Amino acid sequence: MFKRMLSAFGVGGPSVDTVLDSPHALPGEVVTGQVRIQGGSKDAQIEEILLSLVTRVEVERGDHERVGTAEFLRVSAGRKVQVTAGELTTIPFQLTLPWETPISAVGGRELPGMVVGVRTELVIAGAPDKGDLDPLLVGPLESQDRVLEAFGELGFQFRSADVEAGQLHGVRQELGFYQEIEFFPPSRYAGRVSQVELTFVADPHELVVILEADKRGGMFRSGGDSFGRFHVSHEEALRTDWAAAIDGWLAKVAQSGGGQAMFGGRQEQYGHDQYGHDRHGYDQHGHHGQHGRRGPGMGGMVAGAAAGVVGGMILGEVMGDVFDGGDEGSEE
Incomplete structure (x- = not known):
């Protein structure tokens, strides 16, 4: 260039x-x-x-x-x-x-x-x-794209994206950092959830989708974050109804702050304790990084939002x- x-x-x-x-x-x-x-x-x-x-x-x-x-x-x-x-x-x-x-x-x-x-x-x-x-x-990989499209279908609005140094607890990583894509939640969750962060960790066979809902500043006086983590193969990700899975998780977070998810035969717990700590979401540095069709979805939102x-x-x-x-x- x-x-x-x-x-x-x-x-x-x-x-x-x-x-x-x-x-x-x-x-x-x-x-x-x-x-x-x-x-x-x-x-x-x-x-x-x-x-x-x-x-x-x-x-x-x-x-x-x-x-x-x-x-x-x-x-x-x-x-x-x-x-x-x-x-x-x-x-x-x-x-x-x-x-x-x-x-x-x-x-x-x-x-x-x-x-x-x-x-x-x-x-x-x-x-x-x-x-x-x-x-x-x-x-994004096709499996990741399906998740992003679901965010668009549900009415999430892109907020920001960045990369943070650190290791996510309980997730196998090749690199020493992870990406966070932040969204404003759909209007129906206004006042209960201030933002949702999305992180992907992929390898040739599997996709880990990590969600973090930030309830600080909302109606929850105790504040704290809730986390969701889904392990699926790339093939399973293409068959998953991500809009239903994400909306179901967020609804439970907004109501009670916890729940379960079962995908590909692997069960993942998600939620927060009384201190706002993820049960298996914090990395070793204390970071709180845990967290089918082609259409306008994410692309439309982005265009609108547009050492050691x-x-x-x-x-x-x-x-x-x-x-x-x-x-x-x-x-x-």
């Missing part, structure tokens, strides 16, 4: 341009593209070409919250790459998206608050040269340095 002069080689040095074959992808799919290096006035050597998947992550430490870069996949596209003066060198690459890659687009449109991209990093003379980010529009190491992630610079697009040597 951006052609960038490699300043490490000085004036007349090579330039690099990373091009994705398609900006659209789904979790579990392979993203392909090319790193195109245009030779400058003299021959040059690039020690290594690194490509990484990056997203924006919120990290909570006590009462403080920091937004940083989460690099959740890194691969080498080439080593000791010789660039001949005046010639174009093309290096093909492929990246397999983790199944837990956050959703950054719904209905082909960007999901507000979400950024996922491919970043190119060149190692020159032993020093890394971080490049620009090529945005990637990661859509954590779990293997590399948390880097503030996001403005990464997602604002480019350095002083960039030229579009």
Whole structure:
């Protein structure tokens, strides 16, 4: 997307341009593209070409919250790459998206608050040269899309989306973060539920759907959150009446704050105790992250609304340095 002069080689040095074959992808799919290096006035050597998947992550430490870069996949596209003066060198690459890659687009449109991209990093003379980010529009799996459509059918309104660092208790995760998509509940629950958060955790075989209803500020003086967790295979998710399941759960939450759900032969408890704590929803850091047809649903709502190491992630610079697009040597 951006052609960038490699300043490490000085004036007349090579330039690099990373091009994705398609900006659209789904979790579990392979993203392909090319790193195109245009030779400058003299021959040059690039020690290594690194490509990484990056997203924006919120990290909570006590009462403080920091937004940083989460690099959740890194691969080498080439080593000791010789660039001949005046010639174009093309290096093909492929990246397999983790199944837990956050959703950054719904209905082909960007999901507000979400950024996922491919970043190119060149190692020159032993020093890394971080490049620009090529945005990637990661859509929902078909199983996830059915859940999102149910939210639209029930009258939920999109509020926001973000990614939080941490591990969800009782849920097997590959990555050290989870995505939360927040909604305002249907009007019939006004005054009883202030918002509902949705989290997906997927692998090649199973989808975990986690719901969190926030009752703080509503008619419940004691406040607290209630949680629902459903384990289904991707095939079962396509056969599930999610509108009925979600509405039934929320109705019980609004009335009594607890209940049960049975899907795919696996029973899940959900609710809250007198302290507002999820019975199995809090992660090890104290985060409260637990939580069939194609139509306008979620897409319509979105359009209208329109550092350290954590779990293997590399948390880097503030996001403005990464997602604002480019350095002083960039030229579009």
